[in-house]
Amino acid sequence: MTDAPIRLHGLGKRFGPVTVLRDINLDIHPGEVLGILGENGAGKSTLLKLISGVYQPSVGQIEIDGRRYDRLDPIRARQLGIAMIPQEFNLVPTLSVYENVYLGQELRRKGWLNHKQMREETARVLASLDCDLDPRAPIAALSVAEKQMVEVARVLVNDARVVILDEPTTVLTDREVEVLFKVVRALQKRGVAVLFISHKLKEVKNLCQRLLILRDGSPVELCDTANLDEEAMARKMVGRELSQVYPDKGQPQTEVALSVAGLSVAGQIDDVSFDLRRGEILGLSGLVGSGRTEIAEAIMGLRQRSAGAIHMNGKACDIRSPSDAHQQGLAYLSEDRQGRGLVMNFNLIENMTLLSLQRYVTGLISHRRERERAEHYQQAFNIRAASLKSPVGQLSGGNQQKVYLAKLLDIEPSILMLDEPTRGIDVGTKREIYRLIRQLADEGRAVLVISSELEEIIGLCDRVLVVREGRIAAELSDAQINEEDIMLYAAGARERTPAGVHS
Incomplete structure (x- = not known):
């Protein structure tokens, strides 16, 4: 050399x-x-x-x-x-x-x-x-x-x-x-x-x-x-032996937390319908550009729906903006954490309480209560930072993602949609986030996970919807959640089938 x-x-x-x-x-x-x-x-x-x-x-x-x-x-x-x-x-x-x-x-x-x-x-x-x-x-x-x-x-x-x-x-x-x-x-x-x-x-x-x-x-x-x-x-x-990366899968409840029927966005998604149950981690898989993110953004009110209905906890919801969704107990973690998720020059506390600031206001903002809550998340999520007053932009990608999750959880949502939740994160931090997601589901929350990593979809999710060209191409569960089946449906080599049935 x-x-x-x-x-x-x-x-x-x-x-x-x-x-x-x-x-x-x-x-x-x-x-x-x-x-x-x-x-x-x-x-x-x-x-x-x-x-x-x-x-x-x-x-x-x-x-x-x-x-x-x-x-x-x-x-x-x-x-x-x-x-x-x-x-x-x-x-x-x-x-x-x-x-x-x-x-x-x-x-x-x-x-x-x-x-x-x-x-x-x-x-x-x-x-x-x-x-x-x-x-x-x-x-x-x-x-x-x-x-x-x-x-x-x-x-x-x-x-x-x-x-x-x-x-x-x-x-x-x-x-x-x-x-x-x-x-x-x-x-x-x-x-x-x-x-x-x-x-x-x-x-x-x-x-x-x-x-x-x-x-x-x-x-x-x-x-x-x-x-x-x-x-x-x-x-x-x-610096240590790695235990199992993915936690054991759970037992979803029968109660439907989120029901989507005939959801369409002109030129992007068409006639998307599915149910998400409490205690369930539901995966959205598919090739880049298939419409996975567009589905989540339409549910959150970030994209204008041309058709479709959304029900939460059995009640019809008219969600036209993220603030509407937050009030209904629905939170969304964007794949673009820097552009849409966090304010890089804000510190950890300011980012964590950005969506939930109203709960800390009693005439004036209670900075003591804000700090106590941020300390709770820092300890619970093992967030590494020099100080809670450090700008989020100084943190590593994995620690930024943990701050982003804390920000969403502070509005106490019952339903979470997580788009590429472990993008750019090392294997040790991925394991921590997987366990957090499973814990949220075990507590009775409903979780929708969008991911480009098939291993993540297969290892984490209880059920998987495969998206192709803006439509649901297949619903897979149990042994059907494997790389071959997901890719065949995602690429259009296998036609749509009812849940639990192979073509």
Whole structure:
């Protein structure tokens, strides 16, 4: 392997009195894919933000081409060939695709912005990603997966020597993941180093040549990927033997908590009907774009229904907005926790009580009661944060998700709809959230889970609805909840059947 142009010497980071990263010594070699593993809060994203100049190190130095730097900023890091694709999107929704791709690195001709060339170059890069997005399309109109492709395109218009990918595949379809991996391998051939964070250990095993494993902010091991299987990776990440990931399935009650009949949204979902019982975890599975999220958003009043009726606890409900849904005891966790779920510059307390603030008002807001409730959630959910007054944006993805769940539970809902509840979360934190979801069901709440991960649907859910092209393609239970059956219905290779019956 050739000499490393980038070396990290004793790199560390503190936030106030809390040390979140320490003693990182690492050589980054051209043309390698280096995986960085660890539980949420282990320091992975902090390390990548130090390398890309988003954070400045509290101790240590970054050496680039023989020159040592005590600190970098994002502009200087980019000039030195370091590019980062963040876990949470960093796009301007009011600008177009090509304007976002070239934001801060605009092309000019005779002093004027060269919009034509930027559009053409953006189209070329997107085509190389097998993506047919219109460069003129506004970011606000794009899906989560399409926004991710724009983030990738932003990096590819530069001649980067180190590309940092922080959970890049969590919002991509299988086909889009394959395309991204082809891009990564093409970068390797050009001598570009790729730093890759993913909680999908199979991806890490298939893509990365070396691994840096972090635990509690410290390096545990730096080794060749070939020397570890996926189980060994997980054990080293969590520092303990992993017990069963999924809790035992429960016994749903007969009482129907939520009944949906003939639900339709013009051009998106058509004639969707199902019942959700108390104590049940009902899964919504299907390919990306099948209409799973649209169903939940129509129930919540986030999309205008063209037809259909919703009953909760046997009573008809006219839900036209999320506030209507909350008053009826219905809560929804969005797949986009940063854009729709949490306020990143608010602290933990402010986020947790945002929907339920009225209950803490007795003339004035009782900040003592707010804090006591937040302390309860922090302890119950094992939320790792320097302080309850810390901005949520400083937390790891898994801890942010726990804050989001606490925010919903503080309105005391009887029905929860959870869209991609463990996206971008490590295996240890996933297990905690699965047990929390099962506990909520065991307490008699009704839970709807939308997930792109078949293993999650199969391991967690008592019953599964497969969605295809905006309709319910099948209802599966017991032994029918398996990968083959779900995929056959999702892909249209098997036609719809009544519950409990194979075609």
